[in-house]
Amino acid sequence: MPGAHGPVTLVADAGFAVERGQTLALLGESGCGKSVTALAIAGLLPEGARVTGRISLHGQDIAGLDEKRMQRLRGARIAMVFQNPRASLDPLMTIGDQIGEVLALHSDTPGRERKARATQLLVEVGIADPALVLNTRPHELSGGMCQRVAIAMAIASQPDVLIADEPTTALDTTVQRQILDLLRDVQARLGMALVLITHDLGVVADAADRVAVLYAGQVVERASVQALFDSPAHPYTSALLAAVPRLDPLQKRFAGIGGQVPAPSAMPQGCRFAPRCPAAMERCVTPPPQVQRAGGGMARCWLGEVAQ
Amino acid sequence: MSDEPLLSVRDLVKDYALPGLLPSWLKGAAKRRVLHGVSFDIPAGRTLGLVGESGSGKSTTGRAIMGLTRASGGSVRLAGRELTGLNARQWRGMRREMQMVFQDPAASLHPQMSIGASLHETLAANHPALTRGDRQERIAALMERIGLPPEMLARAPGQFSGGQLQRIAIARALSVEPRLILADEPVSALDTSVQAQVLNLLRDLQAERGLALLFIAHDLAVVRQMSDRIAVMYHGHIVELADSADLVRRPAHPYTRGLLAAIPRSHPDQPRAHVSAVPMGEAAVSQGCAYAAQCPIATPHCRDEAPAWREVAAGHHAACHLA
Numbered sequence: 310m311p312g313a314h315g316p317v318t319l320v321a322d323a324g325f326a327v328e329r330g331q332t333l334a335l336l337g338e339s340g341c342g343k344s345v346t347a348l349a350i351a352g353l354l355p356e357g358a359r360v361t362g363r364i365s366l367h368g369q370d371i372a373g374l375d376e377k378r379m380q381r382l383r384g385a386r387i388a389m390v391f392q393n394p395r396a397s398l399d400p401l402m403t404i405g406d407q408i409g410e411v412l413a414l415h416s417d418t419p420g421r422e423r424k425a426r427a428t429q430l431l432v433e434v435g436i437a438d439p440a441l442v443l444n445t446r447p448h449e450l451s452g453g454m455c456q457r458v459a460i461a462m463a464i465a466s467q468p469d470v471l472i473a474d475e476p477t478t479a480l481d482t483t484v485q486r487q488i489l490d491l492l493r494d495v496q497a498r499l500g501m502a503l504v505l506i507t508h509d510l511g512v513v514a515d516a517a518d519r520v521a522v523l524y525a526g527q528v529v530e531r532a533s534v535q536a537l538f539d540s541p542a543h544p545y546t547s548a549l550l551a552a553v554p555r556l557d558p559l560q561k562r563f564a565g566i567g568g569q570v571p572a573p574s575a576m577p578q579g580c581r582f583a584p585r586c587p588a589a590m591e592r593c594v595t596p597p598p599q600v601q602r603a604g605g606g607m608a609r610c611w612l613g614e615v616a617q
Numbered sequence: 618m619s620d621e622p623l624l625s626v627r628d629l630v631k632d633y634a635l636p637g638l639l640p641s642w643l644k645g646a647a648k649r650r651v652l653h654g655v656s657f658d659i660p661a662g663r664t665l666g667l668v669g670e671s672g673s674g675k676s677t678t679g680r681a682i683m684g685l686t687r688a689s690g691g692s693v694r695l696a697g698r699e700l701t702g703l704n705a706r707q708w709r710g711m712r713r714e715m716q717m718v719f720q721d722p723a724a725s726l727h728p729q730m731s732i733g734a735s736l737h738e739t740l741a742a743n744h745p746a747l748t749r750g751d752r753q754e755r756i757a758a759l760m761e762r763i764g765l766p767p768e769m770l771a772r773a774p775g776q777f778s779g780g781q782l783q784r785i786a787i788a789r790a791l792s793v794e795p796r797l798i799l800a801d802e803p804v805s806a807l808d809t810s811v812q813a814q815v816l817n818l819l820r821d822l823q824a825e826r827g828l829a830l831l832f833i834a835h836d837l838a839v840v841r842q843m844s845d846r847i848a849v850m851y852h853g854h855i856v857e858l859a860d861s862a863d864l865v866r867r868p869a870h871p872y873t874r875g876l877l878a879a880i881p882r883s884h885p886d887q888p889r890a891h892v893s894a895v896p897m898g899e900a901a902v903s904q905g906c907a908y909a910a911q912c913p914i915a916t917p918h919c920r921d922e923a924p925a926w927r928e929v930a931a932g933h934h935a936a937c938h939l940a
Contacts, residue, residue: 338808338809338810339808481670481671481835482670482835482836482837482876482879482880483670483875483876483879485879485881486878486879486881489881508808508809509809509881510809510883511880511881511882511883512881514881514882514883514884514885514887515881515882515889534885535885535886538884538885538886548810549809549810552809552810552812552813553809553838553883554812554816554836554838554839554842555838555842555883556837556838556841556865556877556880556883557841557862557865557866558862559841559842559862560842562813562817563812563813563814563816563817563842564813565810565811565812565813565814565817566810566811566813567814569778569780569811
């Protein structure tokens with residue numbers, strides 16, 4: 310990305326794969342590069358940004374597609390849902406017109422069938438009174454309802470991949486729960502791959518099959534959700550798990566992580582987590598290897614090398 | 618007097634006038650009640666957690682206590698002194714006793730002023746008798762206590778991380794040596810790994826100084842960890858109030874049970890709690906229970922008659938016919 314003092318690298322080495330019907334969580338704290346990664350996949354990065362590496366869909370590299378072909382792909386094969394559903398809906402158009410527009414752009418639904426299809430989509434996302442909602446505008450709906458509508462629009466073209474960027478972060482706990490259930494339900498029905506971007510380990514435990522943990526622009530650990538919670542291999546993952554306040558019993562101390570994420574312009578040469586890592590050693594000043602874990606995971610850490 | 622709680626809130630009511638072109642004689646009727654008689658006590662040195670979802674009235678309760686919005690009815694007493702109805706000048710004297718910490722520390726600090734200047738200003742306004750040297754000393758000691766080098770006082774808020782800024786906001790609140798701190802979502806804008814520093818600091822400082830704390834948040838786990846007792850709010854009502862361990866282990870109100878069930882599980886092995894698919898929306902305005910329209914176990918009786926506030930177990934109160 311262009312910066313005031315020359316180009317800045319926001320994300321380096323973010324590698325992961327997700328299968329049909331599977332949910333991959335991209336877990337990370339603010340500034341780790343998770344949203345940039347998602348926007349790169351969808352080809353939505355601002356002009357001037359440079360993406361290198363491979364992004365493939367069904368084995369076909371889409372990183373180098375021109376804007377016109379990318380536009381066709383986006384919406385039809387890859388759809389996105391954002392944190393703030395109200396911002397992704399047009400405030401002046403009725404819900405029915407907005408869904409109709411998506412159907413016109415990204416599906417072969419004939420004009421006269423679009424209204425029926427829009428109604429059906431709203432039913433699919435759990436809206437009890439679709440006829441009423443079709444004629445409303447976003448400001449008349451609650452945040453949770455807007456997110457349901459945004460999901461309906463995202464699945465209108467039956468995409469292969471749905472990228473959901475913090476889809477429940479702005480919602481109340483009880484509504485978050487309903488939206489997570491809905492995403493799981495819709496995914497199972499359509500067999501989509503779901504990339505769930507979140508900072509919340511609870512959301513990961515609830516919804517993910519596999520997890521990629523991002524720290525300072527790198528994937529530092531990849532694992533199944535089970536392995537991640539049972540035996541985290543990267544010290545950052547362990548620290549993050551320990552930092553979550555528990556509902557019960559009472560904790561004497563909260564275990565945080567000291568220090569801060571390094572700025573993109575001041576990345577450490579070696580391991581990026583080393584300055585905050587309780588297990589840092591001398592060799593952490595050189596870039597750590599990606600150590601494969603049993604069961605298909607990976608941890609970018611010298612500790613794994615030592616263990617082998 | 619010694620048995621009296623430090624803060625005592627009784628039947629606190631807040632109405633907002635509905636905007637519109639109503640004739641003045643009708644204006645009185647066109648109002649929306651956002652607090653329906655909220656009552657609780659906080660003894661000196663203790664923490665009450667106030668938990669609820671957006672629109673529950675938890676922040677409005679905090680603002681009404683602090684005099685940032687005028688209560689429409691009820692009473693707020695701090696160490697026996699009635700606060701509702703104080704004028705602006707009388708309030709200035711009370712700010713020394715009660716301080717507030719907000720969700721966004723950057724918004725509560727002047728962006729162009731150095732942190733040091735902001736801290737001096739707060740202290741000078743609340744303790745005009747202190748000399749500049751006294752203030753300097755107190756501020757330096759606080760910076761050390763929150764773990765930031767005193768050189769940082771010369772910096773502007775933009776040069777700090779969110780976690781550092783929230784620690785500074787806490788230091789500023791403490792500098793005037795209040796007896797009560799009201800913290801409204803103090804960690805919800807912070808990353809999980811940073812929350813811990815702020816929560817540990819708040820807890821330690823509270824113990825060291827015998828502060829009372831009103832801790833307002835939507836995250837039930839954080840509230841449970843920080844509070845001696847928890848009040849659960851729903852649409853302007855306190856629906857349940859109990860010791861924090863008791864509340865999360867033996868919730869009596871169906872709304873509290875729903876909130877607990879909605880918390881994402883903390884490990885993939887845990888079963889997903891069943892959450893009833895009752896549509897969420899405005900609470901029905903009726904003479905009955907405010908939660909009845911959404912309650913999975915409501916009976917016709919719940920829609921007809923508002924439940925009384927009663928003790929369902931020792932020290933555990935709830936407003937529910939079925940608790």
